[in-house]
Amino acid sequence: MREAATRDEHSRPLCSNCLVTDPANQEACVTCGRRRVSTRTADGPLCDTCRPRQVLTCHICQKQAPCQVSKVTGKPRCRACTKRWARCAGCGQTRPVRSGSRDQPLCSACTLPDPAPGRSCPGCGQPGRLHAGRCARCTIQQRLHDLLADEHGQIPAGLQAIYQALVTVKRPATVASWLNSSSAPAALRDLKAGKRPLSHRALDELPPGKTVEHLRSVLVATGTLPPRDEQLTRLERWIAQAIADRPDPGQQQLLHRYAIWHVVRRLRSRLGGAHATYSQAVAARRNIKAATVLLDWLTARGLTLATARQADLDAWLSSEHESYRADAGNFIRWARKHKLTRLDAAAARWGGPSGVIDTETRWEHARWLLHDGTLKPEDRVAGLLVLLYAQWPAAISHLTLGHIDTSDDQARIRLGREPVILPDPLDALVLQLAATRHGHAAIGDAGTSPWLFPGGQPGQPISAYQLAERLRQLGIRSGRSRSAALFQLATDLPAAILARLLGIHISVAVTWQRAAAGDWAAYAADISHRLEH
Helix, strand or coil, rough: CEEEEEEECCCEEEEHHHHHHHHHHCCCCCCCCHHHHEEEEEEEEEEEECCCCEEEECCCCCCCEEECCCCCCHHHHHHHHHEEECCCCCCCCCEEEEEEECCCECHHHCCCCCCCCCCCCCCCCCEECHHHHHHHHHHHHHHHHHCCCCCCCCCCCCHHHCCCCCCCCCCHHHHHHHHHHHHHHHHHHHHHHHHCCCHHHHHHHCCCCHHHHHHHHHHHHCCCCEEEEEEEHHHHHHHHHHHHHHCHHHHHHHHHHHHHHHHHHHHHHHHCCCCCCCCHCCCCHHHHHHHHHHHHHHHHCCCCCCCCHHHHHHHHHHHCCCCCCHHHHHHHHHHHHCCCCCCCCCCCCCCCCCCCHHHHHHHHHHHHHCCCCCHHHHHHEEEEEEHHHCCCCCHHHHCHHEECCCHHHEEEEEECCCCCEECCCHHHHHHHHHHCCCCCCCCCCCCCCCCCCCCCCCCCCCCCCHHHHHHHHHCCCCCHHHHHHHHHHHHHCHHHHHHHHHHCHHHHHHHHHHHHHCCCHHHHHHHHHHHHH
16 A cells, blocks of 8 residues: 555556656666666667766765766765665664765755755654655555554564564665565565464475575564574585485385484584574585485495495495595594495595795785774684684674673684683774774664674675685685684694684694694793793
């Protein structure tokens, strides 16, 4: 239900959206053929993208760029400033920038403080641009009420949180675009029509896809749904489908024992109540997929785990055309331990870093990140945690504000069981990031995310891949840089302290210490010498 903008030839009401999208009211752009005409020239109509723009000096950013003349100020404004949102220097509200400067931006209401009569919204009284007689915020408020309200016109208590979160977003136009183009509102409407309570199970019954997952993240971020380990849930759903696709009941039982009671149980034990990361779920999926590939290869040759010989396994492992060979060792060792086969696959032991340990490049990058104020704080902190504290991007992305401690006039960060005191100026960088961090989710993010590195999904951290990619664009290879840092730290610190401070397993710390030829006795002697002086 929307306010009518006009009526068609049969006197039926038309809203403003249907009016402008009616092909009868549109012409095709002579350049690209799209029916979004912005201006008409001697050669024919042109859309907003194809119409020529003069290169002028933007009155907001003072840059030379293709500009259009603002109808509000009569001055040129570039495309970037047209799309820019910022906190208005006049009213303090986050709104589209219409005038002012980069340091002192002004919204449309502060640009024209005395709007013409009739330019104020009749619903909220705020001045600004009206759409079908209302401002953008009042429009989405009515549309959300129509979407979420029950037959009595009341919004259920379980949907009040998402309703309040969406009507109070800083950019109401983003919610309007979400309501127009996304299929998530249709999913909510289907759930409401089916009289089913909104739950994770109800969303699981909808067709899977990015739309449902984004809707789920919005509902979780707004408190409408409780948090859930999505990576582990998807892994369990994939395992159930992989087992059901096996034609042999015996293999179904075997895969169920291996996948559920070994792979998933071991993963849960390692997580200790935390949520699984994408890389952990991928590693578990590869182990299970390797088991199915090996079973298929044996079945095609009339063999089973019990009847296959070591020569058969060696032939499969040496074949260049078979996939998942490197991941099958876990399944073979599990089967041998449970006396299901006589096959054996030796575990590959890590022999130390294979690449060159470039200490000079590591310190050069660290000095650059510490002192270059033109870089983003999140990139500087993430890079320094890799270069100085040998952290994986997956571990950095899951840091929260709870990992930072500012008591006793010192900034500490907890990477393992024991907090680490941050030196100057890294401590100031971390505190700056904690105070100014913001995610890229325009819907469902109320600015209360606990993550130190918020991501694009509401309530979710940045992905490890995206974080590593941002560091790669700065010239920092996270794997190589972490190896250089861990090699140096293992030389100076005993394995027990290294494990407690960095959050790595003690066996990993011992292995790195052996690779770095570190000596606990030398460390203890050095500490004793310091205490004497």
